Amino acid sequence: MPDNDKGMPAERRIGALLVISTVAALALAVVYIGGGQPQAEGALLGIALGAIGFALILWARGLSTEGTVTAERGPLGGDHEDEDVVEERIEEVSDEPGRRSVLKLFWAAGGALALAAVFPIRSLGPAPGRSLLTTAWKPGARLVDEEGRPVRVETLPVGGTLTAFPQDAEHAADSQVVVVRVADGEIRPRPGRESWSPEGYIAYSKICPHVGCPVGLYQSDTHELLCPCHQSTFDVLDGARPRFGPATRSLPQLPLAVDREGFLTAQADFDEPVGPAFWNRG
Numbered sequence: 001m002p003d004n005d006k007g008m009p010a011e012r013r014i015g016a017l018l019v020i021s022t023v024a025a026l027a028l029a030v031v032y033i034g035g036g037q038p039q040a041e042g043a044l045l046g047i048a049l050g051a052i053g054f055a056l057i058l059w060a061r062g063l064s065t066e067g068t069v070t071a072e073r074g075p076l077g078g079d080h081e082d083e084d085v086v087e088e089r090i091e092e093v094s095d096e097p098g099r100r101s102v103l104k105l106f107w108a109a110g111g112a113l114a115l116a117a118v119f120p121i122r123s124l125g126p127a128p129g130r131s132l133l134t135t136a137w138k139p140g141a142r143l144v145d146e147e148g149r150p151v152r153v154e155t156l157p158v159g160g161t162l163t164a165f166p167q168d169a170e171h172a173a174d175s176q177v178v179v180v181r182v183a184d185g186e187i188r189p190r191p192g193r194e195s196w197s198p199e200g201y202i203a204y205s206k207i208c209p210h211v212g213c214p215v216g217l218y219q220s221d222t223h224e225l226l227c228p229c230h231q232s233t234f235d236v237l238d239g240a241r242p243r244f245g246p247a248t249r250s251l252p253q254l255p256l257a258v259d260r261e262g263f264l265t266a267q268a269d270f271d272e273p274v275g276p277a278f279w280n281r282g
């Protein structure tokens, strides 16, 4: 490899940079395993990538020549003498210890960087399993308000609304519902949901299917729920179908029942995932 600059030969400089890159990548892995420290990890990643980048630049400079070089083009093909010269030159080049060392160091630096890149996979945490598809609602779970008081069938007047949670799981953020009471017979249930709205009570997930804001504003004159973030509106009487705004999915509906003591309960969990669309939903 030509040494265009005075001082340390190019191979040595490339080798030094690759060693620096390797050490920095290994140190990055050690810092990560030791609990992580974002500033140190950022600095080490910068050093590892920077050093390997400079090494590649020096290596590329060694491969090219300065200025424009022109050469006479002779007849195509060659005689046996030329072939021997080429073979000899290839052997010479592949036997040069400096080049081989540099290539080994490139492998080492690349391997150390790849190793450091594998560790953050651990930061993804445990697989979510079915947790994105279900909530804390169980058959027979009572609805409670924000103070933990069970919701009775006479709690809301027609036109009233409240936010409810499953009893004993009041802090399950994905399970909160907005409960609305409308006059009996006003609801136009979707097929299969005829028994989900006893006494004019109807409950929908409070998490907007657009990007997850709480849908909490109810306009009783138009029977619409409004999301304050981007003004999506949902028709309460028609399965919370979106009427306006960026939301494209209806709010998931919680099937309700009234137990023998007059408390509102869930018949089951939602029949679809709540919240914004994610990768496995069309």
Ligand code: FES
Residues within 6 Å of the ligand: 208, 209, 210, 211, 212, 213, 227, 228, 229, 230, 231, 232, 245, 246, 247
């Ligand atoms: S989050 Fe509800 S409309 Fe955007």
